[in-house]
Amino acid sequence: MPPAPALESFIRDELTSRVEAVRAHLVRPDEDNMLKLSGDARFASFDWTSFRGEQVADEHSSIAAAAQNVARIYHENKNRRYLSTGGVVHPRPGALQLVFSDLATPGGSRARSAYDDLRERLVGLGVPAEMVRFAHEFDRGDEAMAEMAEQCRDGRIAVLVGSTSKLGVGVNVQDRALALHHLDCPWRPRDIEQRQGRIRRQGNQNKEVAIYAYVSERSFFVYGWQTVER
Template sequence: MDEILAGNASFSVYEEIRSKLIEKGVPADQVRFIHEAKTDLQKSKLFDEMNRGEARVLLGSTTKMGAGTNVQRRLVALHHVDAPWRPADLEQRDGRIERQGNLFYEQDPDGFEIEILRYATKQTYDSRMWQTIEYKAAGIEQFRKGDGLQRVIEDVASEAANAAEMKAAATGNPLIFLQVQLAADLKKVEALFSNFKRNQHALDSRITWLEEADKRADRSVARWNGEIAKRDAGTGSSFMFRTAAKSYSEDNKDQLLGAILGCMKVAVERKAEDTFQRAAIIRVGTYRGFEIDVSCSRHKIQFTITGNDSYEPDNLVYRTDDKFSLPGFISRIDNFLDRFEAWRADAEHSRIGERDELAKAKIEKGKPFQQQSRLENLREDSRDVMTELKLMQADDNYVSTWTPKSTVLQGNAAPEAKKMRA
């Protein structure tokens, strides 16, 4: 197609662009056509000349200058003379310049910019071409989001947004361009408003929870006070561990070790008899006012401590291949029982933290949506601009004097260039 357009047609856009560039002072040998390179060796030579700066302008079609065209070393601008049919083609074109390996970026990473320029002629088929790109890109972006229940695109973004603006600009009617911008802005603010309402609903639930902070803290403090009182009442001046059969003191700890190991053995045997039954709980004895039980589950032995409530401390789990020592076992129980005061302090600390959070949540709940006025104006403007377009369609002589309430335009209605960071 490049050869046909450039050689066999009465008008060649390639030659026209080159002639205009030459008139502007660009040397003829610095303007090159991609179809001049017919072999891989010729392409490689052409690409090297571009990267060295010997050639400054390279013209070609999407197909000819697609993947494998690595001429980005000194590129500063990309020009879309026409609109392709597929969003992927538009992305492929931009990929010639939006890539690593640019010399000027390496020299000034923070200040370097490239230009991507798209062209359209008013009141021509360009409008239809950009509209096609818009529809296709929007559908692809919705599919990529992966939400099968979504019926409305939340926002026009990426190539879909570019195509929408180019389509509107190509119609020659500023109201159409305005309608596109209004629709895009409205979708953005609607999305923010939906997120605001979700946050307000979440705040309602959170406030309801936080208002129970004192009740939760009171229950927790009462629980640990009860356990502390039970522990202190059962703690004597000397070591004492009681089983159903006997009380063990410091003098007969060896016998206590045998008794505990015996209980552990029974728990293992009970589990082995029927692996599908719940683990049998074997009473070991009483220590510092708390009942100590043991059970076997698969390949671990768990000791349970019961005061006003029952606990299964992580530090009282033994694997079948772990070594068991009585001093270590007693030390683990003591460490657990001595943590009650810390847990009571945690409850009080949580009370204070949740009170502070409740105050902040109520303040946040009372705040209105900051863009409420803009949202209402955008909604009204979106309705009014469609009314104006219908009036223009019905009467060719109708001249609209309508102006939007929301501020959506900055500068010209149809920008000719788009600057992007590399």
């Protein structure tokens, strides 16, 4: 998608100046450094509104683009039928979608998370609020995780949003998983593997699945995806 003008300006002017200052040792390492620069570039590329608190047009928002796509898939597949554990058609229809983001998660330092923005947009597009859940709403204990997985398998959850750590290793919700959405780009290739292992998994009743990544042109995520896919 086309980048927000403010994001382009930030990358072209502010980030470039900061890189030059760090390389020339014009700032102390505790004030600015390459790791902090990379983190800011990553966050700004993810969602300019979350990064700077400035609204951008939906055409420049990865969250807006994801919401439109997730809602479309939900409505197209809300009557899709799946089998229960016993092999009979489950009375509750509907596919499952998984949305991943390690940035702007619930409970962070910001008053409003990107997760909240996504859910609000989905509800506005006709997805029932009670069917959009965050993995962060469930404790990491075995009982809570089992309940989350069961709700995904029986159609009570249509959209599950989580981070790699919350929704990656050991989460078995593949039965109805039809689509997976990367809102951000993790640092490590193995994190991509863990995410996509939730949907490309034995026991998924869908013959074909879809995987989406949301990337602004000329942003840090272009470089990020090129790096992790090598």
